[in-house]
Amino acid sequence: MGKDVIIACDFSSEKELFDFLGHFEGMERKPFLKVGMELFYAAGPQIVRQLKKSGYRVFLDLKLHDIPNTVEKAMRVLAGLGADMCNVHAAGTEKMMAAALRGLNSGSEDEPKRGAKRPLLIAVTQLTSTSGSQLKEELLIERPMEEVVAAYAEHAGRAGLDGVVCSPLEAPAVHQRLGKDFITVTPGVRLEGDAAGDQSRVTTPAMARQLGSDYIVVGRSITGAADPASAYLQCMREFAE
Ligand code: C5P
Numbered sequence: 001m002g003k004d005v006i007i008a009c010d011f012s013s014e015k016e017l018f019d020f021l022g023h024f025e026g027m028e029r030k031p032f033l034k035v036g037m038e039l040f041y042a043a044g045p046q047i048v049r050q051l052k053k054s055g056y057r058v059f060l061d062l063k064l065h066d067i068p069n070t071v072e073k074a075m076r077v078l079a080g081l082g083a084d085m086c087n088v089h090a091a092g093t094e095k096m097m098a099a100a101l102r103g104l105n106s107g108s109e110d111e112p113k114r115g116a117k118r119p120l121l122i123a124v125t126q127l128t129s130t131s132g133s134q135l136k137e138e139l140l141i142e143r144p145m146e147e148v149v150a151a152y153a154e155h156a157g158r159a160g161l162d163g164v165v166c167s168p169l170e171a172p173a174v175h176q177r178l179g180k181d182f183i184t185v186t187p188g189v190r191l192e193g194d195a196a197g198d199q200s201r202v203t204t205p206a207m208a209r210q211l212g213s214d215y216i217v218v219g220r221s222i223t224g225a226a227d228p229a230s231a232y233l234q235c236m237r238e239f240a241e
Contacts, residue, residue, distance in 0.1 A: 008219030075103030
């Protein structure tokens with residue numbers, strides 16, 4: 001599994017996105033980008049097609065969580081956008097995750113993906129902003145975070161998914177239970193000295209590498225840097241090279 005850094009493009013307009021991407025012009029390999037709810041809701045589905053057409057790899061982070069029938073149909077539509085990676089919440093249950101995979105495999109009716117490779121499908125285990133005490137006191141889950149994440153990852157594996165979103169701190173437990181080919185995509189990453197903000201389970205890119213994450217998702221440490229390109233290259237050096 002080639003390690004890579006995914007930049008969380010949490011912007012509220014297309015203009016902000018393309019101004020930001022200007023920092024990466026001329027790079028030999030275009031960065032892997034994450035389009036989340038903010039940008040998707042602001043710019044619409046075409047933003048994914050546009051980024052793909054421009055040669056970027058795209059993780060479409062919409063975290064679907066609904067009844068299986070609704071998720072299956074939504075995934076069918078999303079399959080037509082050409083993203084490289086999509087996700088759902090594991091809390092939606094194994095049945096919902098299996099439905100998502102069916103939807104993704106059948107592709108959109110407008111643009112059948114005949115012969116095309118489907119996007120990777122991963123499941124969010126527990127948000128990296130959720131702390132151990134919130135897990136217990138608000139979500140009423142008594143087990144320790146690492147155990148919950150590893151159990152949710154098992155459900156995702158049984159549903160046929162390719163991997164999970166978790167904190168780098170939980171990547172070893174996930175790989176131990178599901179093997180090294182089961183992908184761990186890990187947000188909650190900060191360059192040394194940067195503020196954690198609302199994230200609660202945080203590591204540096206170097207630590208994420210040591211813990212065995214396959215992809216790190218980095219937002220504010222890159223998007224909020226004075227020089228985003230050099231912050232990105234530092235993440236790549238620490239994590240992927
Ligand atoms: O700015 P920051 O590096 O905290 O951004 C992390 C990104 O990863 C955000 O876009 C957030 O939505 C996403 N994410 C997360 N935790 C998860 C799943 C996704 O932080 N479990």
